[in-house]
Amino acid sequence: MSPRLHPLSVPYRAAETVVRLGWPLVFVMVGSVSITGRIGLVVVLVVGGLALALLHEGARYHRFAYDLADDVLDIRSGVVSHRRREIPYTRIQNVDLSRNPVQRALGLTAVAVETAGGGETEVTLRFVRADEARRIQSTLGERRRGDAPGDGQPERELFSLTRRELGLLGLVSLDFRFVSVMIVILSLAAPSMAERLRPSVGGAVVLAAPALLVVVYLLAALLGGSRAVASYHGFKLRRSGGELRYERGLMARFSGTIPLDRVQTATVRANVLARTLGYASLVVETAGYAPGDADRATVVPIADRDRVLSLARSIEPFGSVDVERPPTRARTRYIVRYLLVGTVLVAVAYGIDRVTAFPVGWWVLLAVLPVAPVLGHLQWRHRGYALQDDHFLARNGFWVETVTVVPFDRVQTVFNAATLFQRRRNLATVTVDTAGSRSITGRQPAAVDIDRDVAADLLERVVAALHEHVASR
């Protein structure tokens, strides 16, 4: 019995196609001179287009069938050229479900099956019923692991985001990506704004620069917070056999699986705000089957730090989070760095003030300079590494602190690097590469700015630990 897609997929996909192709048409029509005479033509085109799309999608719907056979996922599709794909369950990497608000209203869910490399790597079922989608997701997971149906442990809920936690997430999330756009806009608007501001505001202008920072922060908080709330509303994490399953989303719902045997690293992450409130998040990196095909998933968006740590330990049983700090001469580097950044900021503000006659109030920024040593110290204090029985731990970052745990049997290549400045102070950085490291922020677990001899020794110890753990597997 080969199940088919949901019947409503036909009108939905047809409408989607018409909208997608119709937009340029709308622009052209609006741009042309006499629109009233054209309305009839437009209507005919749209209706005709919709009819064609419905026919096309109807034919595709008729030809599309999928079957969860014994060893393979069998997919038949194609109107003109028939196509049959048989994907062995073992090559299925991820099953993700998604539905946007319209799809939700219609009871449709899109299923995206990611498969191991070579040729096309994705199979999509657009669309199926919501419960059918869940059935597909759990069955594919079972078959991939080789469990008998209904075998294995029942699903266990590990974490569910409360309203309070969601609110906190909204408070502490910051999204600074708009800053580059803002800089461009400001640099264009500054000269004309200078004209208008100078005569009227006068002395209050001194506060311009810090006020700008506050505005930037508030915008970042607003953008970050709303994005986080929309993404993680109703977040639930469940464990079913050898995989974690999450679902989340306010307007659009997403659901994905994290195969536990593909987990490369686990990271406990918290920015300054979250840390002061005692909260953190947990992010897990998994490996794909193709090199560089890694994925990272937020397993806990925000929770009490101890809870996050215990959840992390249930995924990767590491020890304590105590780390060895880098030597104090590393701290000097950070202090110098922050002083340089501060000086550059003051210089830039002064330059803007001079060149554009925009009253920037640059001298207020001078007050920032004494803060540099404090920031440098904090950066140093939040840095460290640890070599445990089965794991390598790396802790880095003050503004956003991350504690990354790497099981030794996931270590790939190990690097010991020292820049010119590091060599001057007899420091080096040891970086541990895993199959999961190509994530968006791309920061790899590393013991940064440690003593040179310690680094050389650490390099060998990590490699030795890797060999021990791989051999004993």
Add this chain to the structure above:
Amino acid sequence: MDGDDPEAGERSRVESSAVGGAGAPGEAEPGRNDLPARPAGLHPRIRLVWVGWTAIASLLLGLAVTGLERALLGTLPWLGPAVLTVVFGAGTAHAFARYRIWRYRLREESLYLDRGVLTRVRTVVPYVRIQHVDVRRSALARMLGLSTIVVYTAGSRGADVVVPGLPRERAADLQHRLQRLATDADGTDAV
């Protein structure tokens, strides 16, 4: 003195296997017995390749600067040639230093690389993690009969493990040897 000669402990093991010492596993294969007991360097001709690239870059840069200078200032006609000379000089010095520092070594269980002028990087690639090894030749290198091998692991920085400046036969030999060492090493699942 570097204070980081991690091979010191391993060297004796490799040397004993090179001499045909008995007892250690995996010595029967011909590949292992002629692992270099000392860190090996690159072929001297690689300096020509690097200097070649520097020459091209400095030429382009010099032309760009001259063009810009002529368009914007007009008062510093010597700027372009000066930039060209400085960049070429610096690039050549860098190439020579780089050649002098570059070392690689086939250790018992891993490949070890030591390189870098401004940033000194030492890399250890365990054989059990090697997925495959490619041989690459840029246009310039091909003219001089040199190749580069690229060692891929499942890690995200897989393409970072690169050994340039190998004569063609040496590169092919190293490629095969690494691939054999990789398959010999335990580990069907390299992740």
